[in-house]
Amino acid sequence: MLNEGKAIAQSKEILNIIWTKLRAEDITSKLGHFDITIMGASFHWMEQDNVLAKVYKLTNDRGGIVLVSNTSSIHRNRGNDEWKEVVLKTIEKYLGEKRRAGKGHFKETKDKYEDILERSKFKVLKTFNNRYTQKWNIDSIIGFLYSTSYASRRFFGDRIEEFENEY
Secondary structure, eight states, rough: OOHHHHHHOOOOOOOOOOOOOOOOOOOOOGGGGGGEEESSSSSGGSSSHHHHHHHHHEEEEEEEEEOOOOOTTTSSGGGGGHHOOOOOOOOHHHOOOOOTTTEOOOOOOOOOOHHHTTTSSSSOOOOOOOOOOOOOOOHHHHHHHHHHSSSSSGGGGGGHHHHTOOO
């Protein structure tokens, strides 16, 4: 992701970005202070209360935080589309029933993001919905899966072609 971001920024001649690989839990004031922090599809991996407290300390007055979440992903709203169940069963066939999460296994977040934000020092909570239609085909499903921590291409090992040709 860092390499992709750097390449895009360079192609657009955006040179004022410092690229850093760091766990959110390890951020400090050495990074500086910010008007806005944006997290896209990453908040569920973090020690959420801890990270929000640290981000709050690094946020300038009148600044804020934005959490971006895709509610149409394959794991969410599973019952709404029969094909999602087929995809998940296929992943289970190759990777096991327990959902992976990077080097370990996924732990479901018990609290809603809104509740976690409400108990943080960030005081104004606004929710925005950007409705769109996601069109899926076999290639886009496989590409999406490979971009996730639970079905990364490397997990399939020597069964990658078998998985890709399953349906």
